[in-house]
Amino acid sequence: METKPAITPRQIAVLLILIGVATLVFVVYVLFSRVGKNEVEISVVPIDSIVTIGDQTLQDGTHYLTPGRYNTTTEREGFKTDVRPIEITPETDRIAFAIRPKNKLGEDYLKDNPDEDLRYEAAGGIDSQSEGKARTEAFPVLKKLPFISPDKQYAIDYGTTPDLDNGAFVLIGNSSTRGRAEAVAWLKDNSVDISNFDIRYDDYVSPLTDRKTSERGY
């Protein structure tokens, strides 16, 4: 007499197909949820602070974010809430949010968690590194600075300031009239949009505002 197996081969095949479809749907869902987004490592100090980026509430770790401009808020009990705008470009891969204690509760937390000190240092490193990276990506010429012309007619350097969106300005110095004109030509040759970048002169004196000094040269 033929005994009927508990599970027929057909049932096994159906089960396998269902598992396959479910896995596929899951993989497609995961892939889809990351399409058009950057994998961004978010460092938060203290580690259990809550960061709001746009309408997403996140914690320390790796997240997938759509490039764009966002308002962010970082908060934790006992610490000063930090509110700042950020820009996530397709190249952004790391962002740090570090907030400082505002009362004894916050100070006590840091005393009890000495590891957070190292995390503050790392966050500072990420901040300055990503700022520098963003600046040189936006203005590749900065990698070539400082530059002194071979005939010493001018020198070009750059500085940073939080007052500007891109945080950088170019300074033309040690220059004569000819040198200043050549410096601008050099910047143009290096793809700098001279009309839309903060370019300053270190030693130009306008004859219209200080005629004596401009004619004397010092």
Next chain:
Amino acid sequence: MIMSVHSRIAKLQKEAISMKRYIALFIVTIVALTAGYFTLSHYRTTKEFTVNYENITSATLYERSVEGADVVKESVASGETIRIDQVSEDYFVEYRADNEFADGEADIDPYTDSITIEPGFSAEKLSSLYTVEKTAIMASMKSKYKDINELYEIKNDQLYQYGEWFGATLQYKGDSFFNKDNVGLVMQKKGNSWIVVTDPPLPLINSYKYDDMPQAVAESINKQLHP
């Protein structure tokens, strides 16, 4: 016995048909998911962008490429929404303006969802406005910089935008050896007065430094100063 063999064959055939059905369903599911993935990916990596304008007869949306620029959409109507890549600095709108307004191009900010183009007056219209304003502009300039006519020759003087911006290059003719640069001067009409914006005039004008100044003003003057 024969009946038993027949019924077994029939059963196997039935199972095979059923299996084929499942395989077909599996393939259809894969194809549907793949198609869905690519369709949805397209929507996730692109955004809806609206072009608004006035005083323009025709506008074309371009995307910069290695070879130059590719047309994305010809004859974009004001208020029309187009799908473009999420964060790309390569898009721009080229437009032809109505009479009295200037043709031009407008870059698209990669982080916004719309652009509003308001073309400035045409060169002819600005030139006719300048003949009316010139005396007031020169008087204001002279009152701000008393030595200006002695030190510089005013060149390339013209109005910009809707006639509320003035720009000129000042060609040095004085005695300074160290600071004999040609410089750019920009003024703005506020109320009924013309005010010097670029004080002091510099060998290079950057609109970055002066919030309100249209970039086209700086570009035009810099082109004269640094051809």
